[in-house]
Amino acid sequence: MSTGEQMDILFRLSQNIEGFQDIEETKEFFKEVLPNRDDNYFYNVNRLKKVDLNDTIYFAYAGYIVAEAIFAGEIIENFERDEKYNFGHKLTNIQVIESSDKLDLKILSSRTTYLNTEEKIDAVKKALLLSSDIYPDEVDSSLSEGTKTKVFVNRFERNPKVRQACLEHYGYNCQICYFNFEYKYGKIGKDSIHVHHIVPISEIGTNYKVNPIKDLIPVCPNCHLILHKKNAPTVEELKAQLK
Incomplete structure (x- = not known):
């Protein structure tokens, strides 16, 4: 659902599932699998809410930011996929992040964190800066x-x-x-x-x-x-x- 207001997102990735067994495999997913297999569509169980064209989505794995991308404004439904992840979110400008600063657990308390406060914005900015x-x-x-x-x-x-x-x-x-x-x-x-x-x-x-x-x-x-x-x-x- 679009809000019409720019607000970036921090998305916590699931661990120990296919494609996300460890942090290096997760980075490889964003480098190779996402663009080559999925045509830069990031599939999730549900549609991401409150996401707008050109919002930045930061992806966190095991407490670290591992990738960032720009939302291209398109969400597709693909129920022919042999798994529960059927909602594809089109991404552009995908970059793998080598971050050495672990995020505060409070920031990662939910699957999707909307960066709508100074505390949340500063936490992400700090991790990106130190990387x-x-x-x-x-x-x-x-x-x-x-x-x-x-x-x-x-x-x-x-x-x-x-x-x-x-x-x-x-x-x-x-x-x-x-x-x-x-x-x-x-x-x-x-x-x-x-x-x-x-x-x-x-x-x-x-x-x-x-x-x-x-x-x-x-x-x-x-x-x-x-x-x-x-x-x-x-x-x-x-x-x-x-x-």
Whole structure:
């Protein structure tokens, strides 16, 4: 049922059923099964209520956000399926999320949580924010386990202050393509952006003091991904490509 009012949704996935045996299989479902087998229709026992065109749906599994997608505004009924999940919800912009921050159980108390309060919005935003601070390829795989632990701790304890100083200087627009989460997604997108280390973390020594203006730059997830490709362009080169 449409409400005519933008409101994003957090959907708690069932565990230990076909396609959702564990968190990695669940992510694989959103990467491969949903687009290839189901034509990007997410099937549920019932129609999702209060969902509108372009609402974001966040999918949680075992307490972690594992995927997000945009609702395309179409729900179909397919009773020829050999299971109880007959209502297909058309999705677009499906993305798998690598979140390391577990959601508060209060947020996941029901199957469907409507993000209609500051508390709920902040809980989801926090999980998404912490998932985006460090990319796996920013950490040298040859580092010892102890060094990896230091990187992990810095991410939560020291980096937030440096990150905030960077954002106070540049703001929340991607400095390459000028994408802005709040402009695109509304309230839930406020204050959301990745921060890119211009000098790779793997090249920074333990005594290196990060300069939040010279060493960091706000970028959207798409530009951030390109900046971490093998033989990736520099920030300035990528800017030039988009002109």
